[in-house]
Amino acid sequence: MLYVSKNDLNIIKNEVIKSYPSECCGLLVGRNAAEKKVVEIYPVQNKNTERTHDRYEISGKDFMRVDRSASKKGLQIIGIYHSHPDHPAVPSAFDKENAWSSYSYMIISVEKREDIEFRSWVFNEERKLFIEEKINCIE
Structure with missing residues (x-):
């Protein structure tokens, strides 16, 4: 189970709508205990400039910056979020090829800037x- 605040979900939702029809992405920071709890979210720039409609890429620089910030607070990166514009909120083949075990992958489907899952x-x-x-x- 992944625990996320209503406020953080709203921030992600707004970013998803703003980025549409491109994919947006970010990192989920928190505690990775028996039940994962997101404490902070870090929206980052999608570094994939060639296929923004169906691919995302998080730079190593952004990843390290967030990891250092989280570590200073006794937290860790527990997952990644990204949007699927006009596609279901299910992992793609690309997602599977690039997945790391133990991370949560929050996928947000957005249809026409309105229907969000x-x-x-x-x-x-x-x-x-x-x-x-x-x-x-x-x-």
Whole structure:
């Protein structure tokens, strides 16, 4: 289960709408205990400039910056979020090829800047597939 505040979901939602029809992306920072809790979100620039409609890329520089900031607070990167403009909130083949086990992959489907769906997935390395994890919105 992935716990995320309503405020953080709203920030991500606004970013998804603003970025449409391109994919947006960011990092989820928190505590990776038995139940993962997002404490902070870090929107980052999509570095994939050739296929922004169906690909995202997070720079190593952004990743390291966020990781250092999280570590100073006793937190860690626990996942990645990205949008799927005009596509379902399910992992693509590209997502599967680039997935790291133990991370949460929050995928946000956005249709015509209006219909938005949040789903989250964890990649099971052994079975080579994504398993959906429930998102629990907390106040």
